Amino acid sequence: MDKAEQEKPFLIVGTGTETVAPGLHILRGQGQSFVAETDAGLVVIDAGPGGPVTQGMIDAVRQLSNAPLHALCYSHGHVGYNSGVPMWLAHAAQRGDAPPRVIAHRNVLRRQARYRETEALQHRMAEIQFNRPASFFDRRLTMHAPTETFDDRLHIGQGDSRIELRWAPSETDDAIALWSPSQRVLYGGAALIDSIPNIGTPFRTMRDTVRWADTLDALAALGARKAVREFGATLEGEEQVRHVLTHTARALRWLRAEVVRLMNEGFNERGVLARIRFPDELFGVEWMKPTYGDPGYIVRDIYRSENGWWDRNPTSLHPEAPETIGRAVAEAITDKRGVIAHACSLAKEGRWQLALHVIDLLAIAEGDAPEIAEARSLKAEWLRERARQVPSYVSRNLYRVGADMIEQGTQGRFGIH
Template identity: 80%
Template sequence: MNTETAEKPFLIVGSGTETVAPGLHILRGQGQSFVAETDVGLVVVDTGPGGAVTQGMVEAVRQLSDAPLHALCFSHGHIGYNAGLPQWLAHAAERGEPPPRVIAHRNVRRRLARYRETHALQQRMAEIQFKRRPGFFEHRMPLHAPTETFDEVLAIGQGLQRVELRWAPSETDDAIALWSPAQRVLYGGAALIDSIPNIGTPFRTLRDTVRWADTLEALAGLGARLAVREFGPTIDGEDQVRQVLAHTARALRWLRAEVVRGMNEGLGERELLARIRFPDELFGVPWMKPSYGDPSYIVRDIYRSENGWWDRNPTSLHPEPPEAVGQAVADAIADKGAVLRHARALATQGRTQLALHVVDLLATAGGDAPEIAEARTLKAGWLRARAGEVQSYVSRNLYQVSADMLEQGTQARFSIR
């Protein structure tokens, strides 16, 4: 696999802190963590990925305040955001302080149990999605459990320094936000990013589109004058906060309605993807740009939430092994050169995706026959071309890593066919 960028920091947004209101600070690490100075001590949301990054986060906090750590909170249960928890606990112990509370939403425990059970799968998916070399995450995915959990709202502190941890199901069902009622500052965590909501990513389990819209509308109803994103610039001004959150929720509800309309007409997943056009008034605004996810991902997630796995083709109900299918299709094609010539012609016309569909007639077969090898080479090149045509970070990486695997002959092991 291409390792040119493999060792670059993983979702690291920088270092240091930024004060957004008295006693309320962005703490940069894996995404934007958050620090609240309360009358009972410091409340830190997300401890970072561990190692030098987390150490830098600890040092940055100590430039802000010498107050004891009161609580370390999980913004959500995704791997990496709280890998640095032991370093913060050790820091508190070195200062002679009692162990801080380690707080998360109650659903985090269930998520961590699933991640432990599927550890090798999670590791491999992360390597592909984030374009890292095989084995990169072998020692980079520690899981640490909270010591206490809550359901809806948990208040910490009193008076003007009181903050609330609020359940904000969105990217995960265990996501939380932090709200400062006195200063009307919201830290949105995973529910609030500077991109289209991260729903339906190709490797991940279902994410509830309507629930995310519900969360954004609930957060908009708080009346925040500042909203800090997990990634991206802070939203400044009550009207702007309300506009961004309400607009995003409206776009998500529009997607749900459009997909449901198509399903009720009998359309399958691919037919829906071909039909839906995303209106600029909803999807052309800066905070809905598809820089990480993509609106078509959301369409697929909504479709999957109401349908089974069947693609409506009876042939796929009880399929033969993929290797056997690929070989049988290749054997059935008497003029393999014609397939390659037609695929090349499509690519020359700029119809790269169609060229991929055609070349797969040969590229998925086994063996080292010259036409099969050529098909794989062509496919790898066109995958790289597709990577340059899409905005989504995830799509680009999946295309590029798949091309790497094809060129190195490792596609069968990782099911990148």
């Protein structure tokens, strides 16, 4: 990815608005935000990432209505979605309107406290996950505390324009949905996307698979005629909405049951991953494609939820430093050319993943010996090949960033090998 490509906004789905029902609109920005026209004023879900994107969102809203902004609401606590809050507040002040309410689920406060404590880590993880240059997120991931929070439900407005904010724990434990009872329109936010649920992302804390399924079942029970997703096309018709939500919930429950079955048979994490098969009837449908996450990621999260960190190899209980291990393994291999030749033969057969396992015997070692340098170069090349094979956006980026760091000699700074 060149510098121009890296500087493009990420997760931006376009500009403008789309009306889904009278007074209810999709607002495009970082993901699909939402606008509800209520008798109390406008309610906007997500302020956007700031800068030109948020300004475009504000301009788009003003094409819809001149009503005052009553509330800004956080769809969930991931930072970039609401970095643009100050711009909306300034806009309200310029109009002479009262400051809008800034509403979030109570758990957002705890998330923001954690993000402040681990700020450098959060920025590094985001750089790698989204394949961005160093310090890209230092000026983008700004946090703004809500002025009020709620636990389960919050009602805004009266009569036919009344809306409900509902706790919808899913990708995060602070996610919310918006429900219009009179028009039976649902905005699902982070709980409802057009790919397999984003559980088990390699850099993130655990996300509860069954709780996400519970949320989808609860949203399905509302009987929505339309459901707006954070990413992807709007679901149309009560039958389609219920089918997509309950199908996704059923697939998540199947994953939980199958991983537990294999754990009960005694398999460790890699053993479970090697044996699990994802049935097409559950995972072959359009809205379960692994375009961002991956079913294997979910398997890992479920496994971690019932296990400790140990991989069942006693050697790993009290390990030496990675660089010390790499050096000792490389020194122990007297036929380094043989290791490289065997790894290359696997690569020629198209067995890229197995080739990576073999080349790691040398590639993670320190030093500039010719065989070590060649092993690193081959690993970088094969990581890029693996990136071309996987559909998951996150996996592709991790492969590509890993290759870049190997070639730049910066992998140690990020703990990547």
